[in-house]
Amino acid sequence: MSEDPTRATPLARDVPAHGNVGPSDPHADPLTQPGLRRPAPSELDGPVTDPSMRAVPTSPEQPTVPTSTRPSAPVVVRTRTGGLWTGLILSAIVLIFLLVFILQNLNVVTIFFLGFTFSLPVGVALLLAAVAGLLLVAIPGGLRILQLRRAARRAAVR
Secondary structure (H helix, E strand, O other): OOOOOOOOOOOOOOOOOOOOOOOOOOOOOOOOOHHHOOOOHHHHHOOOOOOOOOOOOOOOOOOOOOOOOOOOOOOOOOOHHHHHHHHHHHHHHHHHHHHHHHHHOOOEEEEEEOOEEEEEEHHHHHHHHHHHHHHHHHHHHHHHHHHHHHHHHHHHHO
16 A cells, blocks of 8 residues: 555654554654654644645634623523413413303203202303313322322332
8 A cells, every 4th residue: 555645744664553652662862753752832833734734823812612792591490480370370361261151151051960950051051061071080180190109109118
């Protein structure tokens, strides 16, 4: 294989390309072997590998990490109190819709249930049916959550 012309400095034939930390001879002279010599500060400012490349100017005033010129937006932290207020406002809106629904459906209907007879406005009857359906879902769900919490507490104690 031919030597790579883009290499900065060719390796000496007796020095391995890797696996060596220092010279094989601890008394080697840096003047006779340029690879052992530390570069002067003036050599670090210029191009290292290619003479046609320009050196990148460094200035102590410029930050090394890019910074944003515009200030960052303030972080809004969500709290339990904020969530409580949000739930309260949404509940109030739903309550207003239910009241409007009940007031617009005031026609009285007769309801027969397990031998009982009731006369209620349509809006109230539908509201009671919705509450009963909600309880049919919420009670077993709540009991299952309590069961899982108790099991997690027992597992954490062990």
